[in-house]
Amino acid sequence: MTSVPVPYPNELIYSVIARTGVNEAISSPKQLLDEVFGNRKVISTLDLPSHIEKISQHLARAGQYSAEKLIYQHTLFPFYAPFVPESIRQRAIKLMSGFSNGAVHMMLGVAASRVKAVNYFRLCPSCMENQIRDYGETFWDRRWFIPGLNTCVCSACLKNLPESWQEHRHAYVLCPTTIKNESEVTGKVYPGLLKLCSSANEVLSLQAMESASFDQWTSFYQALAADNAMTRGRYADHEQIAEALLSCFPSSALQELNLDFDVKNDTNWLKTIFRKHRKSFSALQHLMVWQALKLKGTVAETIHEVKKKRAVPIRRLVKQKTKGQVDIYRAKWQSLLRRLEIKEARRAEGGVYAWLYRHDRQWLIDFNAGRRRKRNGHKPINWHYRDLTLTRRCLELIAEKDSDLSSPRLSKLWLINHLPHGRSSAKKLTKLPILDHCLDTYSESITDYQIRRLTYAAYQLLRQHEELAHWRLLRLAGLSIERITDEANDFLREVILRVRH
Ligand SMILES: [Zn+2]
Structure with a gap:
């Protein structure tokens, strides 16, 4: 019968099986599976293996190696066990003792975890030296495979080998005795991470206990x-x-x-x-x-x-007595919102809001959403009323700007844009007939505008006691011979330039 060697402290079961192959001189992976497990389909798993009951049987003569003990001392299971619920811990132990087929990794959240499990072979050269000194050979130490960490328990940086243990579906790879490339650049290790590493190793060495x-x-x-x-x-x-x-x-x-x-x-x-x-x-x-x-x-x-x-959360106890209160608080909130906006109501009666938020959240969210919809919905527009108010405002605007000789041209567009609802009114002028008529009548044509500017220019020159020269007036009004309309030109010659005579 095949003899499985007694595991070294922290040695992975994976490593024990690899050593079995060497000790027994079994070179075929399938034959090794046959000898150790009596099953050629076993998948060689480094972190959370299964069929551990079989290993326990092999070690029976060495005594004291129950499946649970092997799981807790020679796999990465204790790193996960304290943090999953008890039912899962129990089931995982059962699966690892017998047949698992990857289910353990799912159950313990290894696959889904953000902290990735170590899929590559890793080792610590400094620990390996000690292994050789103490045992005469090297072996895979489980402390080199703690997910997420790159540091060994001895504070040295772990060395990643290029090979993934998952590549060998049925074979068990022996830990090398020497490392080829010694010139590994060691990364910077934060002091926080060193302490974390030491705690993680504490987790790994925890005894079996209920979660x-x-x-x-x-x-x-x-x-x-x-x-x-x-x-x-x-x-x-x-x-x-x-x-x-x-x-x-x-x-x-x-x-x-x-x-x-x-x-x-x-x-x-x-x-x-x-x-x-x-x-x-x-x-x-x-x-x-x-x-x-x-x-x-x-x-x-x-x-x-x-x-x-x-073990029982506090909140579950609170729930009982809230039933009768719900109606009271809902009514309070509804009455508040009859006169206040949501924000104001929260400020005024924060307690009511907080109570509902804690005990009746969905109702509160729905009710407030309904309120907001109602408020943002469009009221029908009274077009006649709008026509009158906009016309009044338009006339006021023209009156204000009429005496202001420096203002831009009071075109139809300019006036509309300076009225409330400007943009939407421009599109709906057919619904605003009075305003439309007012704009047609009172908006400035280009000639009107040029005349206004010429007048303004003349006024300025007179105030500064300057001569009302033709060229000077044009320049000051920002006009040119080419751009000036005939009517404006007539106005310049007939009205303004006559003033000087
Ligand atoms: Zn080390």
Whole structure:
């Protein structure tokens, strides 16, 4: 019978199977699967493998290797387990013990998570030296494969190999003993990320334990915001929290983890983690918030705190007594809006608005939307009334400008544009017959306009005791021999230039 070697501390099961192949001198991947699992269809999975019960059986003679122990000490499962609901944790353990077929990755949110799992082989040269010193060989350490992080638990930068473990569907690749390319450029590591890495390794080494519920996480984060005085009323103060997080993790570090967020976006992950939990967050998201809000205590202690929270949310208790009040508050709001605009009503009776917003939000939104529609709807226009008022205004305008010799030409268009509803009136002149007639009668023709300007020019010259010369008048009025109309020219010669004689 095949002998599976006893796993080294933190050694991945994947690595154990790879070593089995070497120890037993089995070169064919399919044969190795046959020998270890009695099943040639097993897919070699590095992070969250299945068929672990089989490995446990192989190790029975070594004692103390239950499937659960192997899952918790030799896979990446503990990195996900504390943050998913208990029912999922239980099912995932079952699947990993037996047949999984990728379902575990789905259940634990690995596939959907923003923090991507490590699909490439990675290693830490410095840890490898220690492995050789202590055990005489190298092996894949699970701490090199924590999603999102590029740093080893020993603070060294992890080295990515070009090969993906997923390329080998059924084969188990042995950890190399030496690394070819030593001249790897090490990236800059933020101090915040080093601490995060150390916490992440704490998560990975957690013992098997029951998971907290979503409601417990919700209460925990509500309390966390309150303890840090980062609340506004009953709600978390998201701006302050974002500030704290960004001061701990600069946005370039967040980008590296694929956890950058738009502070203004109402559904960014940092805001949702402080609201009612409806889905699981990744370990890194939790750890970053704890770090940013300077939470004391180890990871295990913090998770213990979470599990002490009340399992039933407070809001569900409130709901009962609100039923009778709904009618009262609705009536109050309706009566307010009979005399006030929505904004004014909110200012006047903020309490009523807030109550409805909290307890009867959909009704409030619908009712307000209906109000707005009514207000913005078009009233029918009284055209006769508009005709009269616009005509009156038009005559006033002409009277104002008539004595102002410097104003531009009071053309039909100019006058319409200087009336209320100008643009729409221009299109509807057939509905405004009095105005139309008024415009035809009193608007200035080009000749009228030129005469007005010539008069103005003459007036200015006389005031300055200048001679009323023909050329001077034209220039001052902005006219030329070519542009001046015959009538205006007659006016110039017959009326103005006669004045000087
Ligand atoms: Zn290391």
